[in-house]
Amino acid sequence: MVRAGSSPGDRRSAPALVGLLPAGVTAAVAAIAVAVAPGGARTSVAWTGVVAVVAVAVVATEAVRRGRALESLRETALRQVAELRHSLARQEEETIRLARQQLPHAVDRLQRGEFVEDVLKDVEYFDEGLTPEFAAARAAMLRSALEAVSAEEDVRESSQRAFVNIARRVQAITNQQASDLRSMEDRHGGSPAVFGDLLKLDHGTALVGRLADSISVLGGARPGRQWTKVVALFSVMRGAMSRITDYQRIDLHKIAQVGIVGPGVEPLIHALSEILDNATRYSPPQTRVHVSAVEVQTGIAIEIEDGGVGLSEEARERAEQAIAEAQAGIDLKDLGETPRLGFAVVGRLCRDYGFQISLRNSAYGGVRAVLIVPSELITTAPATGIAHGIGAASNSQSNVKADPSRMPVDIRPVGPLVPSSGPKASLPAASMTDDDDVTVVTERTPSGLPQRRRRATYVESAPAAQARSQQPPATVTASSDQAKTEDPVQPGLWLAAFTSGVNGETPPPAPASKNSDETSLDESEKP
Template sequence: MTAQPLVHQSKQLRADVAVGERTDVPLTRLMVELQAERRMTATRWASGSVSEKELREQRAATDRAANEFRRAADGALAATGREDDHYVAELKHGLADLAAFRERADARSGDADRTIGYYSDLVDHIIRVYQNEFSHAEDPELIQESGLVVTVFTVSEMVARETTILAMAGPSRRLSPSGFAEFVNSVGSQRYQYDEWVAPYLTAEDKAAYDQVFASDGWKTKVRIEDAVISDHQNTASGIELPKEADAWQAAYDEFAPRLAALDAKQGRALLVHADAKATQLENEVIWLIVGNGAAVFAVAAVIVLTTRSVLRRLRGLHQRTVAIAEDTLPDVVARLQRGQPVDDDALPAVSGDRDEVGRISDAFARVVSVSVDGHARLAAERQGFGMFAAGIASRTGNLVSRQLALTDELQDAFGHDEELLARLMRSDQLTVGMRRQIENLLILAGGEIPDPHTEPMRVADLLREAAAEVEDFRRIERQSLDEISVAPRVISEISHLLAELLDNATRFSPPQSKVVIRAELVTDGLLVEIEDRGPRVTAATYEEMNGRLHSAPPYSVLAENAHRLGLFVVGHIAEQLGATVTLRRSVYGGTSAVVILPEELLVPTEPVRAGKEAPRAAATPAPAPGPLDERKPELVLHAKTGAAGRRTPERSPERPVRSRTPVPSATRDGDAKPALPERIPQAHIAEQLRAPHAPETGVHQDAATPEEVADAWADYEHGTQTVEEELRQDQP
């Protein structure tokens, strides 16, 4: 470093000190007077208690302070030979418009916020003049002290703005939303800036002086009112209504404001003294540089530079390795451990054994990574072991439930003539099916899979019926489906389980008298299945949380916290395996709509039923007697699913007659799950005399049923089934 820069800095500091000694006092007085006039203008605008005489006297005081500042600034610039400072010029230009804005205030012309904002802009110009006062300084301490002075003035301005905002509320104590927001910002700004940028840098003496102000009754009242305004305000149609405590603000402000302004001015004077001392110090350094030994300085500098560059180079390399491990390697290792995959030890940092400080830091980081990876490995092993344990328990329990379902099926076959007992068996069957679904949930969450015994595709209509049959309150479910598409055999059980969980959720969280509608239709991306209920309104945040459960595999800790609502986790797990998407959203009816998109690769075309295969069955089975015979109560056949993962359809008893009609969607089929509703078996409980077979009708060759005919026949079937259930309920005591 040569002497010339130091000389230049010294001259700049001397000039800054000379300008500051001439302008700081007038500038501070001008800021205080502008703040007072701004407050009075706001009070008068809001019909407050400020007389015209008081406002006129305050304006005169502001004019005197402005004229004094202009004279001082012009004299300082002439003495130092400098050009007019940019911020000083802006302030002078702003003061030139003071009379025009006063006229607007007197006439209440235009926007009050714009007029008050004009005064605030003038105060901001004053603070920027202070900020630019020692912009030429290169000393860190001087720059820090200059910033401290600017910050204390800013804090005082924030408090003064709070006073102006409360004055704008007027006697009605009502603020506009924008005014209230500005008040809250001012409170937060002045508290934060003092705590973070003023208090830590004050000397012990100055801090004690400020603490005395903050300990005064006026300041405590100010803090109490700020808290009350923020917490106790009322939102009304006409604006923000402030609490009554706000009326005490002006008295409290008048108490501490002069003391606070005096302390701020003291900080400004101390800055000038420090700057003058720094200029003297720089001049002394110039002398020392001239007579000192420059060679020694250069030698020391060279050693420092070389050492620093070496250390920085090693630290830079360590930083790059650390970031790479933290952002890439370690997350990948943890993910592999959670998936049960092996980890390559070469990918992890190793201990090098270097003895210097940088090497020790590198080795310590390597040990931390090793401990972290070992911990995650143990957790992954425990999770996998627990998953296997839970899967085993679920499998054994599922076998017991399957045996229970088989026993229920046998009881149904043995006592099908007892309608009351049959109804109770149906109830038992429903509860057992629900128990099996919960066991399958445990198996799924433990990482297992539900084996699918189906070997033939299943129509979507049958799939929806199978899913509805697993829901306890299945009578509330209304199905609307296509017959032209089927589902691949390998995914029937998984899709049925997924839809059953969503249907169960919809029936449990919607009014008992309401319907739950499940509809399916083909879309561009595959098959859309929508489940819509009339449940309570759910917030957007809750939908976001529930959809998050559908799209992420949670750890066991999250499952434990949500043990009472694991259905969405199960749905999300199955959807991930199927490549399907499940989204919950608000229904147009106010409830919840669950939208499931099954990919196209899970679908297969539905094979049409051939008339040739149905004709022999029609000929072999006598047609039921028409008329009154169909109006009697049919037998309710109970269907139960057996096997922990297998799903079968009970065979029809050969003694039970089968109706020979145009083929309709049957309640069961090979490999299908049990239906949602029982089948109607005509003539099962009519008088023995009426069971005599009629003369066989001439067999007529029938073509394959059209989709419209199938839909009509299915509607008749459902209507008849619902009628039978109503009659059963009426017959029960």
């Protein structure tokens, strides 16, 4: 460093003066030696002194020169070290920015479907303080990373498409099997034993279809069926019950009288079926699962409570993490060797359709799951679609007011089936009905008889036809204050009532309906 008030010349002359000092001292010593030497030896002593002075001067000059060279080298080294430290700091800063900002942003763009070249054009900007070698290495590394991510995304999308295609094939097979079973139910509806076995097969087909729908949802596709009609929330609940094994353990309490728009019916059915299946699977078999639905400011809150062992804080956090990961976009390979699809499927449906789910401890000692259905999927328009099927055979109870559009208007005993190849009987137009979207038993009469829309042609028995001709058709008043709650049917009575109807026997009188505000009773409390 050059001090204030000094000049570069003074700084350079200081080493020279230091180098001349030994030569001066040597010259002084030589002069003294010549002065004290005898007369004959003075010449030799003088020449020796001169040689010594010259040698010392040469050595001192070389020492000064080397000192200056070392000083210059030291300054150069210090300058290079400072430059290297600055460059290293810039490289470290750029590497951190690449890892924390640029690379995640580029990967996110690739996952959204952009190409590698388009992403690199926006990412490859380098600071001027970086060396060309580092810039080239950084660009090569970034390109390699993005190409690897792009290849992985292609493999992932291909795998998901393959899973979805497999799920679609399974769905097609199950739909065909369900259609065949409905045809068999129509043909063999007169045999209660056969009909009951067919219902069990139909239920098993529904379970297989739900699994295929789950795989399809995790693959990024829509769940199976597409609905166009508005479906009542109560019917959606029953449709979800029909897709689980222990549907008899579900108790429906107060259900809001609203409709679900067509695009939201199947996702809501599937989400509810996964939650109900989880509630029945992880709770004791003798306990009940209670379901209710109330209107809230943001839509409909569906509460599902079971009597299981409850959730610890760690288990609740793990479940919420699984739902959050599914909402962020879970990969099929992240499910593990023994995947648990329930929360993953619910999380994906929540992300795609705006559902919200929360898990808390239940008052029954188990888990309380609350699913919020957004108001965009809710309507007050008349519900013309029917979604429930297999679950109509369960013994669950509801205090929902009867919908006049679902109440049976004309009830008649079922006569023997007529083969299609036989002679056609002359039947009145009122004796034939068309099959609708319903897969199996959908409604019950007040006396407990299961009412089904049959596709097969049948002939009424003579007494029944005569009774129908003499009895005017029943009318139903659409006023909500006159609608009464259907009395819940005890387990097994629906099949007995169906058998009585098939045999042409008079059905037992319907029990008095209870108030719609009463809660569900356990089987032990039923009369």
